[in-house]
Amino acid sequence: MTLEAAEMKRIVAETAVDAYVKDGMNVGLGTGSTAYYAIKRIGQLVNENGYDLTCVATSVQSEDLARECGITVVDIDDVKQLDVTIDGADEVDPKLNLIKGLGGALLREKIVAAATVQEIIVADESKLVEKLGTKAPLPVEVLQFGNGHTSVGLRRQRCEPVMRMKDGRPFVTDGGNYIYDCRFPDGIDNPFFIESRIDVIPGVIENGLFLNTAFEVLICDSDGNVRRMSEEKADE
Numbered sequence: 589m590t591l592e593a594a595e596m597k598r599i600v601a602e603t604a605v606d607a608y609v610k611d612g613m614n615v616g617l618g619t620g621s622t623a624y625y626a627i628k629r630i631g632q633l634v635n636e637n638g639y640d641l642t643c644v645a646t647s648v649q650s651e652d653l654a655r656e657c658g659i660t661v662v663d664i665d666d667v668k669q670l671d672v673t674i675d676g677a678d679e680v681d682p683k684l685n686l687i688k689g690l691g692g693a694l695l696r697e698k699i700v701a702a703a704t705v706q707e708i709i710v711a712d713e714s715k716l717v718e719k720l721g722t723k724a725p726l727p728v729e730v731l732q733f734g735n736g737h738t739s740v741g742l743r744r745q746r747c748e749p750v751m752r753m754k755d756g757r758p759f760v761t762d763g764g765n766y767i768y769d770c771r772f773p774d775g776i777d778n779p780f781f782i783e784s785r786i787d788v789i790p791g792v793i794e795n796g797l798f799l800n801t802a803f804e805v806l807i808c809d810s811d812g813n814v815r816r817m818s819e820e821k822a823d824e
């Protein structure tokens with residue numbers, strides 16, 4: 589059996605929700621085509637199982653979907669912390685470090701992840717890489733003002749920054765900013781070092797490296813099997 593990507597996303601998202609989301613929790617809602625299925629499942633828990641959840645969304649898109657699903661969504665500052673967040677990723681390395689942000693929500697996703705006790709990442713097997721930056725570019729969210737100068741600073745990190753476009757115009761994030769997708773020709777050898785270099789460039793608001801963030805990563809293969817990769821296992 590070889591499943592379509594959408595089916596793998598559905599299976600892994602539902603597995604994560606069923607394993608981690610409990611009645612009464614504060615729950616972070618991720619963004620993207622995998623998080624979509626998690627939000628749908630959380631909606632079922634609320635509507636069919638009577639779960640009383642307080643949810644925070646990582647994007648306007650996810651907030652709209654959650655409300656359509658009958659989920660109560662609050663502002664992140666209305667909760668002290670989130671028990672669990674279920675979100676997707678663009679790349680996952682063997683140490684469970686991630687690239688996120690191809691869906692454009694990296695800034696809110698990082699703020700929500702930082703407020704979360706258990707950040708659960710759900711993905712199909714195509715997202716596994718040996719080294720970050722080998723398949724996906726690294727998205728970097730920058731202020732509109734002076735973004736050309738900011739991109740010069742990004743280029744000095746030996747990457748090729750390309751402004752993300754949508755419908756012929758610069759893509760604008762929920763925070764009103766631009767994104768440069770930075771392609772590293774040989775991947776990212778030391779993500780902690782690159783993150784520290786990128787973060788000090790004037791105009792950079794957030795980068796898509798999520799390092800030491802995932803509590804557990806669930807990966808679905810094309811046979812529909814879900815593998816759970818946790819921090820401890822990654823350290824072995």
Ligand code: 5RP
Pocket residue numbers: 618619620621622623675676677678687688689690691692693694697
């Ligand atoms: C959005 C993200 C997404 O989680 C990431 O792009 C994965 O998306 P998908 O599940 O659609 O592959 O980081 O900013």
